[in-house]
Amino acid sequence: MIRTENLTKVYRMGDAEVYALHDVNLEIQEGEFIAIIGPSGSGKSTLLNMIGCLDTPTSGAVFIDGIDTGKLSENGLAEIRRKKIGFIFQQFNLVHTLNALENVALPMFFAGVRREIRLDRAEELLVNVGLGDRMHHKPPEMSGGQQQRVAIARALSNDPEVVIGDEPTGNVDTETGNTILDILEGLNKEGRTVIVVTHDAEIAARAGRTKRMRDGKVLD
Amino acid sequence: MVIKGVKQIPMIDKFLLAYRSIRERRTRSILTVLGIAVGIAAIVSLMSVGYGMEEAITGELTGMAxxxxxxxxxxxxxxxxxxxxxxxxxxxxxxxxxxxxxxxxxxxxxxxxxxxxxxxxxxxxxxxxxxxxxxxxxxxxxxxxxxxxxxxxxxxxxxxxxxxxxxxxxxxxxxxxxxxxxxxxxxxxxxxxxxxxxxxxxxxxxxxxxxxxxxxxxxxxxxxxxxxxxxxxxxxxxxxxxxxxxxxxxxxxxxxxxxMGSMIEQIGDVFNIIRGVLVGIAAIALVVASIGIMNTMLMSVMERTHEIGVMKAIGAKSSDVLSLFLLESSMVSLVGGMVGCVLGVVAAKVISLGAGTALGIEFGAVVKPEVLLGGMAVAMIVGVLSGFYPARKASRMSPVEAVRYE
Structure with a gap:
């Protein structure tokens, strides 16, 4: 379902070239739960950003459902992000001026879903992550764990096939981490592909497959 | 479950979201509106006082012509x-x-x-x-x-x-x-x-x-x-x-x-000087206002680069994000322009009253509709453009870059 081909990302730091990703070839099957682990700076997040169409590679390609994403227009990429992928950030990245309900409904807003429908669905998603009583709170009024659950609900709002988590438990306590892990596992059981970058050995243990990265390369 | 969307986001939805965004940043929005208003007030008041002076002089001359x-x-x-x-x-x-x-x-x-x-x-x-x-x-x-x-x-x-x-x-x-x-x-x-x-x-x-x-x-x-x-x-x-x-x-x-015509000619030089000063004042007011508006608008949109990145990351098209910010900028500019016109008219009345008393002559500010319209136009054009520029810049970044931007 997702395949990278010699995926390379080079950052320029003055005169030096730093390979964040170096010829990464990775294949992820539909319905898989895959954890990518590795030390900081090994390129895990960069890889996720490429798969999630949030960043463009220096060379190489990402194929999603057989489509070469490098050949897509700006709007084409936006469509993939909107419809196929739900992205969960370590920093949550919620819009602070909007309440939980509106944050969850935002991807549906950009998909042109009618207001009543998107608010109904957002409410349902928040109830599912256990935030039925926090819908009208704004992110600054919520704990890290609550914010991350809002972010998960938001990632699911356009019913994506792929859920990508970049250290989703990195900024929450252990108990919330477990809850989030349960949710991710549940999503995988529903048939979604779940790709997670983590330091968390627990997640790695519960994932169906684990890939290790170092110095921009995926180790076998 | 498949959520069906339409191709276009309804205008009313965009409008509501833009309005909400303005309201939620109350302090920022008020400051931005004031930043624009002060600039427009400067233009409106100076022009109105200037026209008032001109009219005070020509009015009497034509009365005696x-x-x-x-x-x-x-x-x-x-x-x-x-x-x-x-x-x-x-x-x-x-x-x-x-x-x-x-x-x-x-x-x-x-x-x-x-x-x-x-x-x-x-x-x-x-x-x-x-x-x-x-x-x-x-x-x-x-x-x-x-x-x-x-x-x-x-x-x-x-x-x-x-x-x-x-x-x-x-x-x-x-x-x-x-x-x-x-x-x-x-x-x-x-x-x-x-x-x-x-x-x-x-x-x-x-x-x-x-x-x-x-x-x-x-x-x-x-x-x-x-x-x-x-x-x-x-x-x-x-x-x-x-x-x-x-x-x-x-x-x-x-x-x-x-x-009286020959008298008007005699003081024609004075007249031209007054005119020249007026034009100069208007030009300065315009530049000061524009820079002020640009500054406030640029800052208030630039500090939201992160938010633009988030919107793009969850699937917003650049054009959708841009139109949202354009809407916001135009609403803020419109209100700023209107507040500026009101402040400008009030300031003009106060200035002309004070100056009239100080100089011992009687003249009132003349508020011309074209000055008010011009003020609104400056607010809208400069405001929207200087909101548009950073929004476009942010919407062209990759989502990762924009999200990282602090």
């Missing part, structure tokens, strides 16, 4: 040299010129005037009461009492400065003045005259023709005022007046007939 004043003398350098006086024949000849509506012949001289044992030299002006009244009473106005009647041989009407400035005590109606040894009763006091009439009315005492001839011990006509029908003919009539009187006296340069 149908008048020609004729004096028996000429201006050499900066001084007026009197060459004699007019005769009855001069007055009659001038009266016969076609195109003349009213004419009044006056005699005047400076004499000693006494009020409550204080003495001062004051110009006394005498003429036909009806004619004289026709020239001065309506435009200047009587503050106290009434204008002279033909048989008011012992009555006088005084100008504002005579009443208030020339003696220690203020003179009122029914007070007695001794003019060149003769007793007179004040029957009326003029209002303070506006700039163009001030020299003619404020420092003078007005008498009936007979009384002035007695007091001044002369029946010489020293000043003829003419009012004409058609402004276009002013210069022609003025020349004809000069010719006829000069013929009567056998001199080339005896009479000088001044139209």
């Amino acid at each position: 149908d008048m020609i004043s004729v004096v028996p003398g000429k201006i050499t350098g900066h001084a007026y040299v009197e060459l004699g006086s007019f005769t009855d024949r001069d007055v009659k000849d001038v009266q016969r010129i076609s195109g003349i509506k009213d004419i009044t012949a006056m005699t005047y001289d400076a004499v000693e005037v006494e009020y409550r044992n204080k003495r001062a030299p004051i110009f006394v002006l005498g003429g036909d009461t009806k004619e004289l009244g026709g020239f001065y009473v309506e435009p200047v106005g009587i503050k106290e009492g009434r204008w002279l009647r033909e048989n008011d041989f012992k009555g006088c009407v005084i100008g504002d400065r005579v009443a208030n400035d020339f003696f220690d005590e203020v003179i009122h109606v029914n007070d007695k003045l001794i003019i060149n040894g003769e007793k007179f009763i004040v029957v009326g006091v003029f209002e303070k005259a506006s700039t163009m009439y001030a020299a003619d009315v404020d420092p003078h005492i007005f008498l009936t023709l007979r009384a002035s001839q007695e007091v001044l011990q002369t029946d010489e006509v020293k000043y003829i005022m003419v009012r004409i029908y058609d402004l276009e003919e002013a210069e022609g009539i003025a020349e004809e007046i000069e010719e006829r009187i000069n013929d009567n006296h056998g001199l080339d340069d005896f009479a000088m007939a001044m139209t």
